[in-house]
Amino acid sequence: MLKDHHIPKATAKRLPLYYRYLRILNNAGKQKVSSTELSEAVQVDSATIRRDFSYFGELGKRGYGYDVEALMNFFAKTLNEDHMTNVALVGVGNLGTALLKYKFHQSNSIRVSAAFDADEEITGRIIDGVPVYAMADMVEQIKIQEIDIAILTVPAEFAQGIVDELVAAGIKGILNFTPARLSAPKSVLIQNVDLTNELQTLIYFLHSQEGK
Structure with a gap:
């Protein structure tokens, strides 16, 4: 569940979109993804994606991108996906x-x-x-x-x-x-x-x- 009340509403609305695509990537066996790749897939510009992710701290590594499984699990917990x-x-x-x-x-x-x-x-x-x-x-x-x-x-x-x-x-x-x-x-x-x-x-x- 989203507990940080400082996260903008627009960002919160995009989180399920990111999570769904990360699940697709993980199921396909992909290990890492860049903000540019995410941008093309979810139709959100890469600067917005990086800003959205920045509200949660350092989720990626410069020059590497984002670890798909780790990011997926992070958003699963953030979105309370581990609770029915x-x-x-x-x-x-x-x-x-x-x-x-x-x-x-x-x-x-x-x-x-x-x-x-x-x-x-x-x-x-x-x-x-x-x-x-x-x-x-x-x-x-x-x-x-x-x-x-x-x-x-x-x-x-x-x-x-x-x-x-x-x-x-x-x-x-x-x-x-x-x-x-x-x-x-x-x-x-x-x-x-x-x-x-x-x-x-x-x-x-x-x-x-x-x-x-």
Whole structure:
């Protein structure tokens, strides 16, 4: 887990990208890699990579580059990859069902262990290996299964009420796929994923390039 609060958010977001590529290199038997090679692979300029790595001290050697296995293991520990994190999915609609099919297990540290929904036709079933519980069981199951993180894919008008319940259940982080902007205690981290906003931003940049 990232414990150094002085690491910029942009750097923290790039760490999983670096880690995934280092795993690929390690599985391929590569022993060392330069910042230039990393740059070409992950599409982040080498100066940014060196700056990102500098927040963690001397990770490489001048003239040698980075030891792939050592760097991979370092980031695995930094990203808490050696600890299984149980995740709850709240809202098993179209998006929620798609997320259940997503192979979170490829990270080796993330497992969606429970899902919750208000639809009685869904509750009591197992979807893609994940049991779906009634909303009335949410607080109890989160406590029993020691779930730390929740993914929220419910209609916006219900989001805040559910967040209040999640906080009461002890949830520490929420990945919010709803358009609602949620409030929670400072001890609970909320990350918003606004697909419409991201798409509109992409369209804006696309049209800006076409106009050049």
